Amino acid sequence: xxxxxxxxxxxxxxxxxxxxxxxxxxxxxxxxxxxxxxxxxxxxxxxxxxxxxxxxxxxxxxxxxxxxxxxxxxxxxxxxxxxxxxxxxxxxxxxxxxxxxxxxxxxxxxxxxxxxxxxxxxxxxxxxxxxxxxxxxxxxxxxxxxxxxxxxxxxxxxxxxxxxxxxxxxxxxxxxxxxxxxxxxxxxxxxxxxxxxxxxxxxxxxxxxxxxxxxxxxxxxxxxxxxxxxxxxxxxxxxxxxxxxxxxxxxxxxxxxxxxxxxxxxxxxxxxxxxxxxxxxxxxxxxxxxxxxxxxxxxxxxxxxxxxxxxxxxxxxxxxxxxxxxx
Amino acid sequence: xxxxxxxxxxxxxxxxxxxxxxxxxxxxxxxxxxxxxxxxxxxxxxxxxxxxxxxxxxxxxxxxxxxxxxxxxxxxxxxxxxxxxxxxxxxxxxxxxxxxxxxxxxxxxxxxxxxxxxxxxxxxxxxxxxxxxxxxxxxxxxxxxxxxxxxxxxxxxxxxxxxxxxxxxxxxxxxxxxxxxxxxxxxxxxxxxxxxxxxxxxxxxxxxxxxxxxxxxxxxxxxxxxxxxxxxxxxxxxxxxxxxxxxxxxxxxxxxxxxxxxxxxxxxxxxxxxxxxxxxxxxxxxxxxxxxxxxxxxxxxxxxxxxxxxxxxxxxxxxxxxxxxxxxxxxxxxxxxxxxxxxxxxxxxxxxxxxxxxxxxxxxxxxxxxxxxxxxxxxxxxxxxxxxxxxxxxxxxxxxxxxxxxxxxxxxxxxxxxxxxxxxxxxxxxxxxxxxxxxxxxxxxxxxxxxxxxxxxxxxxxxxxxxxxxxxxxxxxxxxxxxxxxxxxxxxxxxxxxxxxxxxxxxxxxxxxxxxxxxxxxxxxxxxxxxxxxxxxxxxxxxxxxxxxxxxxxxxxxxxxxxxxxxxxxxxxxxxxxxxxxxxxxxxxxxxxxxxxxxxxxxxxxxxxxxxxxxxxxxxxxxxxxxxxxxxxxxxxxxxxxxxxxxxxxxxxxxxxxxxxxxxxxxxxx
Numbered sequence: 001x002x003x004x005x006x007x008x009x010x011x012x013x014x015x016x017x018x019x020x021x022x023x024x025x026x027x028x029x030x031x032x033x034x035x036x037x038x039x040x041x042x043x044x045x046x047x048x049x050x051x052x053x054x055x056x057x058x059x060x061x062x063x064x065x066x067x068x069x070x071x072x073x074x075x076x077x078x079x080x081x082x083x084x085x086x087x088x089x090x091x092x093x094x095x096x097x098x099x100x101x102x103x104x105x106x107x108x109x110x111x112x113x114x115x116x117x118x119x120x121x122x123x124x125x126x127x128x129x130x131x132x133x134x135x136x137x138x139x140x141x142x143x144x145x146x147x148x149x150x151x152x153x154x155x156x157x158x159x160x161x162x163x164x165x166x167x168x169x170x171x172x173x174x175x176x177x178x179x180x181x182x183x184x185x186x187x188x189x190x191x192x193x194x195x196x197x198x199x200x201x202x203x204x205x206x207x208x209x210x211x212x213x214x215x216x217x218x219x220x221x222x223x224x225x226x227x228x229x230x231x232x233x234x235x236x237x238x239x240x241x242x243x244x245x246x247x248x249x250x251x252x253x254x255x256x257x258x259x260x261x262x263x264x265x266x267x268x269x270x271x272x273x274x275x276x277x278x279x280x281x282x283x284x285x286x287x288x289x290x291x292x293x294x295x296x297x298x299x300x301x302x303x304x305x306x307x308x309x310x311x312x313x314x315x316x317x318x319x320x321x322x323x324x325x326x327x
Numbered sequence: 328x329x330x331x332x333x334x335x336x337x338x339x340x341x342x343x344x345x346x347x348x349x350x351x352x353x354x355x356x357x358x359x360x361x362x363x364x365x366x367x368x369x370x371x372x373x374x375x376x377x378x379x380x381x382x383x384x385x386x387x388x389x390x391x392x393x394x395x396x397x398x399x400x401x402x403x404x405x406x407x408x409x410x411x412x413x414x415x416x417x418x419x420x421x422x423x424x425x426x427x428x429x430x431x432x433x434x435x436x437x438x439x440x441x442x443x444x445x446x447x448x449x450x451x452x453x454x455x456x457x458x459x460x461x462x463x464x465x466x467x468x469x470x471x472x473x474x475x476x477x478x479x480x481x482x483x484x485x486x487x488x489x490x491x492x493x494x495x496x497x498x499x500x501x502x503x504x505x506x507x508x509x510x511x512x513x514x515x516x517x518x519x520x521x522x523x524x525x526x527x528x529x530x531x532x533x534x535x536x537x538x539x540x541x542x543x544x545x546x547x548x549x550x551x552x553x554x555x556x557x558x559x560x561x562x563x564x565x566x567x568x569x570x571x572x573x574x575x576x577x578x579x580x581x582x583x584x585x586x587x588x589x590x591x592x593x594x595x596x597x598x599x600x601x602x603x604x605x606x607x608x609x610x611x612x613x614x615x616x617x618x619x620x621x622x623x624x625x626x627x628x629x630x631x632x633x634x635x636x637x638x639x640x641x642x643x644x645x646x647x648x649x650x651x652x653x654x655x656x657x658x659x660x661x662x663x664x665x666x667x668x669x670x671x672x673x674x675x676x677x678x679x680x681x682x683x684x685x686x687x688x689x690x691x692x693x694x695x696x697x698x699x700x701x702x703x704x705x706x707x708x709x710x711x712x713x714x715x716x717x718x719x720x721x722x723x724x725x726x727x728x729x730x731x732x733x734x735x736x737x738x739x740x741x742x743x744x745x746x747x748x749x750x751x752x753x754x755x756x757x758x759x760x761x762x763x764x765x766x767x768x769x770x771x772x773x774x775x776x777x778x779x780x781x782x783x784x785x786x787x788x789x790x791x792x793x794x795x796x797x798x799x800x801x802x803x804x805x806x807x808x809x810x811x812x813x814x815x816x817x818x819x820x821x822x823x824x825x826x827x828x829x830x831x832x833x834x835x836x837x838x839x840x841x842x843x844x845x846x847x848x849x850x851x852x853x854x855x856x857x858x859x860x861x862x863x864x865x866x867x868x869x870x871x872x873x874x875x876x877x878x879x880x881x882x883x884x885x886x887x888x889x890x891x892x893x894x895x896x897x898x899x900x901x902x903x904x905x906x907x908x909x910x911x912x913x914x915x916x917x918x919x920x921x922x923x924x925x926x927x928x929x930x931x932x933x934x935x936x937x938x939x940x941x942x943x944x945x946x947x948x949x950x951x952x953x954x955x956x957x958x959x960x961x962x963x964x965x966x967x968x969x970x971x972x973x974x975x976x977x978x979x980x981x982x983x984x985x986x987x988x989x990x991x992x993x994x995x996x997x
Contacts, residue, residue, distance in 0.1 A: 027938070042433045049437050053444055059512045062651065063504075063866045064447040064456060068463070070503035072440065074496035075467070077899055081906040082492065088907065093938060113938050122476045134476045142939060169488055170467070171433070171474040 018161065024180035026094040030087045030164070034177045037084055043172035046076060076172055083173040086120055086166045090137075094181035095144060099312070101277070102190040105148035106157055108183055113142045122168040127159045154189040154273065154316045188312045191281055192274030196229045198263055221245040227282040256289040256301040259311075273315050280315070284308045294318055331428050336485050337472030338375055341435060342368050344465035345423065348443045349416055351450070351458070356413055357401030360420075363394070367420045374424070382424055390421055412445045432473055439466040451652065451864045453856060464489050495902050502898055506875075506891035508884050509868040525784050526616045527565050527766050531576040533731055536766070537722050537743040540818060542784035543829055543837045545614050546768055547622060548857050550779040552608040556624070558770050559814045560661055562790065562802060563622040563782060565767035567640040571681055574731045576749060576764045579640075579676065587636025587644060588629045596639055596666070602626060604662035612860045613653045619645050621655060622767055622782075625802070626663035630655055640763070641665070654865045665799040669761060677761030677794065685753065687733040692757035702760050706793060706803060709754050713747065713808040716740065720747075720810035722827045744813070747805040748789035761794035765802075770817050777854035783837070785818050785829065917980045918970045925963050925987050932994065942967055959990040 022034045039047070053069035056062070095109030108127075114120055114137045124132035127149045135143050149159045165176035221234055224244030234245040259276050267275075276292070283290040284303070291301035292311050297318070299311055333341075349356075349364055373379035382390070394417045402410040419438040426432050443462045446455065467489035468482070475485065525542045528535060547563075555561075568576035588594035613621060621635065621643035629637045632655050634646040645653075669677070695712065699705035719741045727734040732750045735742050742750075748764050755762035769788035771780040790804040807814045813821035819828045819840065829835045839845040875882060879890070926936045929949065936945050946964040950957040966986040970979035 042430070045433065045437060049440065053441070055513070056444070056448075058510055059514065060448060060651075061512060061867065062447055062451070063864055064451050065444055066507070066509075067500065067504055067863070068440075068444050068447065068459070070507065071463070071493065071496055071500040073503060074499035075492060077499060077895075078492055078496045078902055078906070081899075081903050085906050091938060111938075121479070122474055136476050136479065167474045169471045169474060169492065171470065 018178055019180070022178070022180065024182035026182050027091060028179045028181065029091045030089065030177050030179075032088070034179070035084060035087050035175055036177065037080060037173055037175040040167065040172060040174050043076070046072070046172050050076070075170070079170045079172050082169050083166060083175045085118070086123070086168045087164065087175045087177060089118055090114060090120055090123070090164075092125075092162075092164065092179055092181065094183045097183055097185040099186040099188060099309070099316075100151055101188045102151050102154050104151060106151050106159070106185045106187060108147045108149065108159065108181075108185065110145050110147055110162070110181065111142060112137055112145065120166075123164060123166050125162060125164040127162050129163055132163065132165070151187040154187050154270075155320050156184050156317060157187045158184040186313050186316045188316045189270065189273040189277040191278035192271060193227075194275035194278045196231070197257060197259075197279055197283075221247060225285065227278070227285070256291070257283055258291045258293060258301065259283075260293045261295055262293070269319065273318060277312065277315050280308065280311050331426065331431075333375070333426060333432055334472050334475060334477050334479070335375075336475055336479060336482050337432065337469050338371070339482050340465055340469035340472055340485065341423070341432075341439070342371065344439055344462060344469055345420070347458075347465060348439055348446075348462045349420070351446050351455070352412065352416055352442070355409055355449070356416065357397060359397060359401075360413070360416065363417065364420050367423045370424045371426075381427065387421070387425060391417075394421065408445075408448060412442075412448075415445065416442055429473065433470075436466055436470050436473070439469070453859050460493075464493055467493060495905065498898050499895055499902070502894045503891065504866070505871075506887060506894060508887050508891075509866075509871050511868060526614075526618065527620075527768070527787055529566070529578060529618065531568055531745050531749065531764060531766055531789055532574055533724070533727065533735070533742070533746050533749060536745045536787050536789055537724070539787040540722060540743075540785040541829065541831050543832055543835045544784045546782045546784055546786065547611050547613040548777075548779050548781050548860070549609045549611045549771070550777070550857075550861075555609075555773055555778075555780050556607060556661060558816065560624075561768075561770050561780065562624065562765075562788075562804075563768040563771075564625060564642050564765050565622050566620045566642055567638075567763050567765050567792075569640075569677055569763040570679075571749075571753070573681070573684075574727075574729075574749075576752075581638075581644075583676070584639040587638060589636050590629045590631045593629065594637065594639060599665070599667060600626070601664040602660040602662075603664070604660060606658050606660055608656070608658040610654060610656040610861075612857070612865060613649060613655070615651055615653075616649045619648055621645060621649075621653070623657045624659040624661060626661075626665065627657050627659045630657055652860060652864055654861070654867070654870075663799075666794065667797055667799050669794055669796075674761055674794075677763055678756045678759055680753065680756050685730045685732040687730070688736050688750070688753055689757050691736060692754045695754070696758040702758070702795060705758055705760070706755070709751060710803070710805060710808040713751075713805055718742070718747075718809045720744075720806065720813065720821055721825060722822055722830075723825075744806045745789045747809060748791050751803065751805040752791045755791065755793050763792050765790050765792055769804075769814065772817075774850050774853055774857070776850050777857045779857055781853055781857075785837070788813075918967065918983060921980065921983050921987055922963075922967045925967075925990060928991065928994065956990070956993060959986070959993040962986040963990050 022028070028034070050069050050072050053065060053072065057066035057069055091113040093111040093113060095111050097109070098107040100106040110125065112120070112123065112125075112135055120135075120137040123135045123137070125135065125145070126132040126147050131148075133145055133147060135145055137143055147162070149157065151157055161178035161180045163176060164179055165174055167174055221237065222245065224233060224246045228246040232247045234247050237243070237245050257279075259279050261272060261276075264272050264275065280290065280292075287303060289301040289303045290311070292299040292314060294314065297314055299307075299314060345368065346364065349360075353361060370379060370382070374381055395414070398410055398413045398417065399405065402413065404410060415438065419435065419442050422431065422435045422438060426435065440463065443459050443466065446459050464486065468486045471488050471492075472479075472482070472485050479485070525539065525544050526546060527539065549555075549563075566578060569579050570577045586592075586594060588597060607624060609624075611622065623643055626641055627637065627643065630643065632645075635643055635655065638644050643655075643657075695708050696705050699708050717740055720743070721741050722743060724735075724742045724746060725739045727739065732753050735746050736750050736754075752762045752764050766787075766789045768782045768786040769790070770786050771782040773780050788806070790802060790806065792800045792802055794800050804814060810821040812823075819837075822828055829838055832838070836845065836849045839849075875887065879886075882890075922942070926945075929936070932953075934949055934952065940948070942964050946960050949960050963983065963986040966979070966983040970983050
């Protein structure tokens with residue numbers, strides 16, 4: 001269905017007006033202040049049909065034809081109320097957000113909640129008007145939806161106003177609202193494949209170098225995962241069984257790695273961050289301890305999801321300042 | 328081509344509605360459209376099930392071409408309404424197998440509404456209207472289904488939603504129906520191609536009125552102002568036949584009559600007319616006849632109706648054929664004297680008989696005339712002949728050969744009203760007395776519930792008018808000399824012993840006039856139909872004008888428009904109140920209502936309950952923030968939880984109420 005009004009919604013004046021009328025909030029209840037309603041193209045077609053019917057009524061002087069035309073006029077008007085009703089009173093609450101690597105989709109959880117006996121049907125919502133997700137609140141009091149937003153580059157992504165709309169019940173009117181749930185998520189740099197970690201990076205807590213490259217004691221085999229160093233692949237076993245396996249070495253568990261800005265020369269910031277990001281993912285999946293050194297930032301080695309998030313967030317927001325890189 | 332797949336709910340209703348909407352049109356459509364309709368539905372179902380794909384572009388083009396050619400051959404023309412309705416229906420059916428986008432589905436639905444509408448051009452009765460509204464509800468259900476989530480698979484609920492929407496639209500529709508300014512047609516529209524209608528025809532041949540009396544179809548209803556005249560006075564004149572050719576009586580060439588009389592331009596012949604006695608005022612709602620004549624009692628005054636005039640022989644003529652129900656108001660004088668003098672021309676025309684036909688009837692006439700002192704005596708003698716000889720009034724007279732009047736009068740002596748009227752007029756003319764046949768209806772059934780007389784096809788009748796110097800035209804009904812009960816109480820009693828009344832209609836309501844309760848129901852239904860015809864179907868610009876003037880006083884179009892908008896939007900406001908009103912709490916159980924009241928108090932204290940927070944969590948949070956309320960809050964919460972999960976016991980609600988009262992007192996005291 002055509003979006004009759006989206007043409008002007010991008011203008012800054014409209015955005016300012018929206019911000020005044022509907023300030024960002026983590027929980028928004030829809031009401032007459034923030035619901036818009038206009039006929040759809042089908043609604044206009046329906047109006048045209050009614051026009052023809054009234055003309056037929058006049059020319060055939062047929063009261064019953066008039067009657068039906070008037071019934072459809074009334075249906076059109078009543079459907080405004082029903083379409084409006086299908087948004088009004090609905091509460092939208094921001095839920096958890098999940099970070100993503102640039103190029104992936106960031107995930108936002110949105111909770112729809114109804115109070116009282118009113119039910120909602122065929123709601124469509126999302127940040128991308130082309131890819132709206134449907135939801136019903138008929139039996140459930142609450143539904144939780146996972147919505148995705150495309151990301152293009154690292155930074156703090158504020159997806160802006162989410163569109164929530166409905167055509168229910170008859171599709172002749174579209175009621176919608178632009179809701180700013182005041183959510184944001186971190187977009188990590190896009191990992192760039194960077195091969196093995198330079199040997200100079202492995203060092204002890206105290207900064208003492210470990211001589212070996214972590215290949216001392218063979219520990220076992222596991223299925224090959226993207227990013228495993230190629231020199232750890234068990235090629236002999238591959239030749240036998242055509243299954244890629246990676247040799248694991250006991251020493252790896254103990255290694256503490258520093259990921260350093262200074263690894264690279266002649267590469268721009270984004271490329272450096274992308275490679276560092278790649279290693280973070282690798283080291284995290286192999287349960288290594290790793291630290292990060294960027295100009296002006298130093299994170300001591302650690303491991304676990306919280307540590308990973310801290311390191312990746314640092315990479316994501318590096319040198320971006322307050323705005324977080326996304327407008 | 329996008330992979331638009333119509334929601335199941337919508338498709339189900341669309342298919343059901345399609346069949347339902349086209350069904351009443353089938354008798355008028357070429358037979359192959361039935362196959363087309365079923366074929367398209369099947370194809371659509373197969374597409375939905377993923378078995379077949381949509382027809383290709385060439386297949387579609389071929390189908391459309393074949394359809395148009397088929398319609399052209401089926402109807403022979405593209406003029407008139409029927410072929411266009413046929414075309415619309417064909418498009419509607421073919422569009423069903425061309426639904427690539429959601430927009431196409433909308434077009435199918437809009438076409439569906441329009442096809443449903445066209446049925447009103449053919450039938451405006453109550454059962455038909457109810458049926459069409461059922462169809463409209465189904466189409467609306469299809470429209471709703473289109474906007475539902477794909478996982479919604481409850482077609483009955485979708486239908487219910489459609490019903491709710493339409494019921495809410497109903498009061499608004501009624502306001503518009505009454506108040507929307509009705510205007511005259513903007514241009515002439517192609518009307519229905521003529522359909523054969525039961526009813527009095529333009530000519531009279533022995534046997535054709537008898538055939539008409541096999542039908543119990545409604546001819547018209549007449550509502551009298553004041554009481555209705557007695558049955559035997561109800562001679563509804565339709566047309567006057569004064570030309571006899573062979574055995575067929577037909578109308579005079581209309582050119583001979585001169586100008587038609589209208590209220591503001593009376594005919595010159597109206598001057599030498601004396602109207603006596605009381606005036607009878609009545610309004611008639613005439614069923615479509617596809618003919619030009621209107622029915623009235625003698626002597627009618629000209630009526631103010633567009634395109635209708637009074638002919639010189641005192642009957643109404645409409646320039647347009649009556650193809651839909653027509654309402655008109657007449658006042659008639661039952662006692663009158665007209666045309667005390669007759670010009671030689673008309674005298675000649677009204678005594679003209681075909682050369683050398685029916686010689687035995689002429690001899691009979693000469694014999695009777697010779698035995699009569701004057702013309703009035705002759706008329707009486709002819710009637711006495713019908714009465715005294717063994718003439719029989721029967722619905723199944725024998726077939727007569729050439730010179731049918733001879734055979735009837737002298738051999739078979741068995742006939743129906745047209746035999747008597749025809750032979751009587753012949754005998755009059757043979758004796759030089761100006762005479763003419765009048766065809767119409769006689770009698771009717773009085774409906775005391777609606778205070779109107781209902782005339783049906785079996786009331787069709789023919790009689791004679793003779794002219795006498797100084798007295799003008801006199802009505803003589805020769806049937807009354809043979810079967811006086813026909814005139815006094817109708818056809819059924821006149822042919823009682825024959826058992827032939829509506830012999831072909833074993834299930835007709837009319838056959839059970841003796842059964843009291845059936846008659847009661849029939850009269851009730853008829854009265855409802857009459858109100859429908861007068862107030863709904865017959866709600867014309869003129870009617871709107873007179874109705875609104877009665878209630879609004881003088882008004883112009885602007886004022887009417889304003890009143891219409893005000894009424895419409897006030898009603899819409901009421902509907903909005905119903906739709907958007909906070910009824911939600913009413914629906915909740917008493918327990919929940921009370922608990923929400925308590926939550927509301929707490930919210931006013933600055934402690935709103937969070938979304939998704941259970942009563943116990945909420946209580947915990949409140950107690951932590953306001954320990955002084957802990958006792959009362961826990962009391963309310965316990966009472967609520969218990970009332971909610973225990974069996975529904977009224978004392979639980981009371982306990983909750985008590986706890987909330989305690990809570991209120993506590994909060995007020997703090």
